[in-house]
Structure formats: structure tokens, C-alpha cells
Amino acid sequence: MDNSTSVGAIDMMLLSFTSAEILKSVTIGWSGSDGDFQVLAYTGSTPFSTSSIVGKTAAQMLTGGWSLVTTVNGAGNISTPDVNYAVNAGNVSSSYWLISAFNSAFGGSGASTGVDAIKVLAVTTQGSTNVPLPNTLALAGLGLFAIARMRRRQSV
Numbered sequence: 001m002d003n004s005t006s007v008g009a010i011d012m013m014l015l016s017f018t019s020a021e022i023l024k025s026v027t028i029g030w031s032g033s034d035g036d037f038q039v040l041a042y043t044g045s046t047p048f049s050t051s052s053i054v055g056k057t058a059a060q061m062l063t064g065g066w067s068l069v070t071t072v073n074g075a076g077n078i079s080t081p082d083v084n085y086a087v088n089a090g091n092v093s094s095s096y097w098l099i100s101a102f103n104s105a106f107g108g109s110g111a112s113t114g115v116d117a118i119k120v121l122a123v124t125t126q127g128s129t130n131v132p133l134p135n136t137l138a139l140a141g142l143g144l145f146a147i148a149r150m151r152r153r154q155s156v
Contacts, residue, residue: 002032002117003101012100013120014053020093022126027084028074029121035074036111037118038103039087042096043067053098058105066098071108074118082121091126099123 001011015023028035042048044065052064062068070087100106102116 001037001099001101001120002115003103004115004117010101010103012053012098015097015099015123017095017097017125020095021097022091022093023069023088023097023123024086024126025084025124026072026087026099026120027082027122027124028118030081030119031074031083032115032117034114034116035118036072036102036116037074038071038098038100038106038108038111039069040066040098040100040106041069041092041094042098043092043094048096058103062106067092068106068108071102071106071111073111074116097123 001013003010023039023041026037026039028037040061042052042065044052046065048065052066053061056064069090069092072085072087074083074085099120101118102111104111
């Protein structure tokens with residue numbers, strides 16, 4: 001995603017969850033020489049619709065149910081891939097999240113002006129856990145053992 005004015009658009013990524021989630025972190029896998037970004041949550045009182053985004057200005061989005069959660073200053077991470085940023089100190093909960101290349105019209109502070117370019121690698125929500133690799137291997141091994149035992153019984 002970027003906010004290059006040469007194309008006249010600011011890229012955003014919409015995340016949609018089946019239930020309200022507390023987005024805790026965003027991991028950036030790559031950034032240009034400047035990688036500032038913003039995170040917004042849909043907190044509107046009306047049901048979410050893509051019409052709250054499509055063709056809207058930042059000001060219209062902010063009065064149409066979107067709230068700025070944080071602005072991240074990702075400057076200078078070009079040589080440090082896979083940087084994890086905490087993005088929701090207030091524990092805002094929503095089913096719809098936007099990650100946007102920096103847009104000064106959303107407000108926020110701490111970001112620099114210029115072309116911001118990032119590639120989002122991952123997001124983490126509160127309560128989401130990664131299964132540790134040793135446990136995964138143990139479960140896979142147990143499953144393979146059970147399959148082998150069942151095949152042995154069938155062939156006898």
C-alpha cells in the first residue's frame with residue numbers, strides 16, 4: 001500500500017471479521033524509505049456497508065462511522081523487515097478495520113509527510129494465539145500414528 005500522489009489515491013486494506021475483534025498489532029513485512037500508516041475501526045451506529053468507504057473522502061468517512069484508532073510512524077524501517085507495531089492501546093473492538101497508508105486528512109500525529117509505502121505481513125487480534133511448533137508436530141505425529149495403526153488393522 002502507498003499514498004503516492006502521482007496516482008491520486010491512498011491505498012487501504014479492509015479487514016472483515018465475523019464478530020467484533022480487538023486488533024492488537026500489525027506486522028509490516030516491508031516498507032519503503034517511509035512506512036507510516038493508520039488504523040481505523042468502524043464504530044458507526046448503522047450496519048456496516050462498503051458505501052461507507054467507496055468514493056468517500058477521509059472527512060466523510062470520519063463522520064460516517066469510521067474512527068481513527070492510531071497513526072504509526074514507520075519511518076526508516078526499510079532495512080528492518082517484519083516489524084510488529086502495537087496499534088490499539090484503547091482496546092477498540094470492531095468487526096471492520098481499515099489499515100491505510102498515511103493520510104493526513106484522517107488526523108493523528110507522529111507521522112512524517114512524503115510517500116509512505118508498506119506491505120502488511122500479518123495482524124493479530126486479542127486472544128489470537130499461534131500454536132507452538134512442537135505441539136503442532138506432536139499432534140501431526142499422533143495423527144500419522146493413528147492412521148498407520150488403522151491401516152495395519154485393515155490389512156490383517
